[in-house]
Amino acid sequence: MAAYGKEAASALTRIDLLDRRALAEIVECTFAQVGQCQPVADILSRLNAEEFARLKGQLADYIAMLLEPNLDAETHATQARRVGAVHAFVGLGPQWLAHTYSIVEQQIVDRLSALPIERSAPVERSINQRILLDIREQAESFGTVGKSLTATITQIDRSINSVANLSDLIRGAFEAMDSIEGLLAGLFLRSDSTGELQVEATFGLGRRYHEAMEEGETPKIHIDANRAAGRGPGGQAWRSAEIVVAHDWMASADRAPWRSVSAELGFRSGAAIPLLDESGRTIALLMLYSHYPGFFASNRIEKFLIHLQLVLGREVARRIHAPIVPMTESTAYRRLLDIQSVAVLYQPIVNLRDSTLVKVEALARLIDERGEMIPAQRFLPALGESDLLQLFETVLRIACRDCMMLECAGLRTNIAVNIPAPALADPRYREVLFAILLENGLAPNRLTLEMLETPEDAADLTRHERSIAQLRAHGIEIEQDDLGSAHSSLVRLDRYPFDGVKIDQALVQGARIHPQRALEFILHLTRLAHALDIPVTVEGLENHGTIEAATILGADRGQGYGIARPMQASELLQWHADFQHRIDPQTPQTSLGAMAGFLLWDLQLAELARWPNMLAEFTRGDSIIDRYRRTHAATDARLEHLLARTRAEASQGANHERYRRARQEVMKELHEHWTSM
Incomplete structure (x- = not known):
């Protein structure tokens, strides 16, 4: 007996014992039996009365479909695969499906027993064929769901290898997860300084959920257990560093703050996946939501969540230095970039020896609806790979145009533009770069690319090394930006033939609180670069003292507010005409400059350890700090006394304990001079 066709239709048409009432009785009896067994009992327990x-x-409708005389194979297979996917996602395996159907089929057979055998037998055979085919299609759907999850994992793993920043990492993972049947929404969150979790990316209905948080319809998730917003799955997962699953999202009291909006969006189960660093500390959180109760209970979904935690946790930890950018802001930034609401300001970089202009750095700004400029440190972390390429193209085009305009007005200068490290080996950047140079008639040797700090592995280093050599062959200079900000910048210094390095301004800005430490960084990083015959630019020179100290410590170039603030291209002409900044590195005017001179004196003293006969002559000689004391601290008897004591103890050598103590007393006195200004 065929499952479909005229013969099956004829047999099933003559059934009058399986009306709607009979179907309801079959359903009640079926649930009464299977509802006592695990895991069906767990699945059913997550449903409310309405569900x-x-x-x-x-x-009942599905059984009626199976009994439909004119049912065809294609329609049946489609429905079976759809239902099979649902069963797979809620954790109902093929064996329980077969058990359920055996109960249903037996009840149908019992009701058909009242019919003559010549009528009931064809019906039973047709129904049996359809049930077997239904189980087969649903079982295949189980396999399809598994393959779908595997494909999603593969897509996420592949995307990880092709992205350099946090924005693209999460965006790629969410694009992959958005294709999973049953997942309604996802959020990526990180904690701000108050412990409130800020949403940085979403998929599916996650955007609407985030909007509800921003509009105050539902609270933002918190990590503090003493707050109601911190007692839900998200807060629990953050604190415990373990995955927390809510099989029935609406049931527990700890989800009460989010219940109204969750019900509106159809959330019936959820999972909070903490992403951990190497020490096991939570650094970010994934929140996933499904419209199926118990969606996250199945073994295959549990393994999927664990994989997400391990893989994304490792990759997020590598990129966690990126500051938090709430999603509302990141969306606005990308929109401004798309509509070309971009401005370029220029900050001069000068030769610290003679104050001549070396080049200007092009600094990107976004312009918001109020006409206010948004600095790069706020919007760059929100941009993905394609956004960064678009920004690079826009900034380079404006900078080249302005550079030629300045030359026509009488100021010939070079320009520096920031570039992400991965872009050096990206042919799209090279194509854009040379096209814009040609378009504006700007010679390649007037452009410097400042290589931003990003994580690199051994393969990256090899690719970038080749790309740098090719760009330098065209005359383009390559500089390492932010030297000293991370380990990889020192590795680069060893591998790449840089035309210059820039000491990270964060190191210099510490000079107000820890001046000795800041100057030690400048001194030793400068000596390291000079040993490799690489000129040094010090960023963040905000006042005369830091400019003077950087000059005394041997830096070649300077950049910062103490020299010039970022300005429009049209303002550069007047700045250049007016700028004067004379530094005498032998006679400092500030206590910070004197401290820099004293560090050099101490370094020279240590180097004389091999020539003790020269030590006495050196300690008696006039020094930079002596000249500072005579010209700017003549009335400071304590400094005079400390310097005399230091000279006396220095005769024992730079490593002698009494000299080291005296040295620190001098540093402390100069520190007090500097911080009291």
């Missing part, structure tokens, strides 16, 4: 009633109606 359970709806499920019964759906089963």
Whole structure:
């Protein structure tokens, strides 16, 4: 007996014992039996009364479909695969599906027993064929769901290898997860300084959920257990560093703050996945939501969540230095970039020896609806790979145009533009770069590319090394930006033939609180670069003292507010005409300059350890700090006394304990001079 076709239709048409009432009885009896067994009992326990009633109606409708005389194979297979996917996602395996159908089929057979055998037998055979085919299609759907999850994992793993920043990493993972049947929404969150979790990316209905948080319809998730917003799955997962699953999102009291909006969006289960650093500390959180109760209970979904935690946790930890950018802001930034609401300001870089202009750095700004400029440190972390390429193209085009305009006005200068390290080996950047240079008639040797600090592995280093050599062959200079900000910058210094390095301004800005430490960094990083015959630019020179100290310590170039603030291209002409900044590195005017001179004196003293006969002559000689004391601290008897004591103890050598103590007393006195200014 065929499952479909005229013969099956003829047999099933003559059934009058399986009306709607009979189907309802079959459903009740079926649930009464399977509902006592695990895991069906767990699945059913997550349903509220309305959902359970709806499920019964759906089963009755499905049985009615199986008994439909004119059912065709294609329609049946489509419906079976759809239902099979749902069963797979809620954790109902093929064995329980077969058990359920055996109960249903037996009840149908019992009701058909009242019919003559010549009528009931064809019906039983047709129904049996359809049930077997239904189980087969649903079982295949189980496999399809598994393959879908595997494909999603593969897509995420592949995207990880092709992205350099946090924005693209999460965007790629969410694009992959958005294709999973049953997942309604996802959020990526990180904690701000108050412990409130800020949403940085979403997929599916996650955007609407985030909007509800921003509009105050539902609270933002918190990590503090003493707050109601911190007692839900998200807060629990953050604190415990373990995955927390809510099989029935609406049931527990700890989800009460989010219940109204969750019900509106159809959230019935959820999972909070903490992403951990190497020490096991939570650094970010994934929140996933499904419209199926118990969606996250199945073994295959559990393994999927664990994989997400391990893989994304490792990759997020590598990129966690990126500051938090709430999603509302990141969306606005990308929109401004798309509509070309971009401005370029220029900050001069000068030769610290003679104050001549070396080049100007092009600094990107976004312009918001109020006409206010948004600095790069706020919007760059929100940009993905394609956004960064678009920004690079826009900034380079404006900078080249302005450079030629300045030359026509009488100021010939070079320009520096920032570039992400991965872009050096990206042919799209090279194509854009040379096209814009040609378009504006700017010679390649007037452009410097400042290589931003980003994580690199051994393969990256090799690719970038080749790319740098090719760009330098065209005359383009390559500089390492932010030297000293991370380990990889020192590795680069060893591998790449840089035309210059820039000491990270964060090191210099510490001079107000820890001046000795800041100057030690400048001194030793400068000596390291000079040993490799690489000129040094010090960023963040905000006042005369830091400019003077950097000059005394041997830096070649300077940049910062103490020299010039970022300005429009049209303002550069007047600045250049007016700028004067004379530094005498032998006679400092500030205590910070004197401290820099004293560090040099101490370094020279240590180097004389091999020539003790020269030590006495050196300690008696006039020094930079002596000249500072005579010209700017003549009335400071304590400094005079400390210097005399230091000279006396220095005769024992730079490593002698009494000299080291005297040295620190001098540093402390100069520190007090500097911080009291």
